[in-house]
Amino acid sequence: MTRISRRGLEGIDPSWDQLSIPLRVRFNEVDSMNVVWHGHYVAYCETARxxxxxxxxxxxQAMELHDCPAPVVRMQLDYLRPARSGEELQVTCAQIPGGEPKLECRYEVRNGAGELCCIANSLQLFVDATGLPYLTPPPPVAQLFSAIAAARAARPAANPDAGP
Structure with a gap:
């Protein structure tokens, strides 16, 4: 039997700013094989983001209020292990640093045993009222990236001198 090699997205770097949320797989999210239908992973990532x-x-809501919505222009998912009805999942969202003013995020979906079920990437562009991408971030977006940078700097993995 030949195994499929896993080439694709890498996991989240521990130094990146990240946040995890718990989600329970609901019955209506699984298919006839009792595994999460692949499209629901996008919703899990969206919720975490x-x-x-x-x-x-x-x-x-603030993006809309300040005329800087951020539509998704690319989404990629690698499915590694099925999640099943009733399972508790941990969905982690991390901003990939260095791409400002665009917002690129990496996601990990893990089951209750900590096993990786899915890795995903999304790319969003902040656009003005006419739909054109901002070349430099408007003030609310600049504040977002400043908050992300501060949170990243405060992470122990990013700052070894920060202590436990």
Whole structure:
């Protein structure tokens, strides 16, 4: 039997700013094989990203209010292990540093045993009222990236002198 090699997305770097949320797989999210239908992983990632951005000070409502919405322009997922109905999942969202003013996030979906079920990437562009991408971040987005940088600097993995 030949195994499929796993080439694709890498996991989240421990030094990146990240936030995890718990989610329980609901019955209506599984298919006839009792595994999560692949499209629901996108919703899991979206939920984690919404919580992550809100925790860093820029909700989707604030993006609209300040005329800087951020539509998703690319999404990639690698499915590694099925999640099943009733399982508790941990969904982690991390901002990939260095791409500002675009927002690129990496996601990990893990089951209750800590096993990696899915890795994903999303790319969002902040756009103005006409739909054109900002070349430099407007003030609310600049504040978001400052909050992310501060949170990243405070992580023990990013700052070995910070202590336990």
């Amino acid at each position: 919404e919580v992550y951005l809100g925790a860093r000070g820029l909700s989707y």
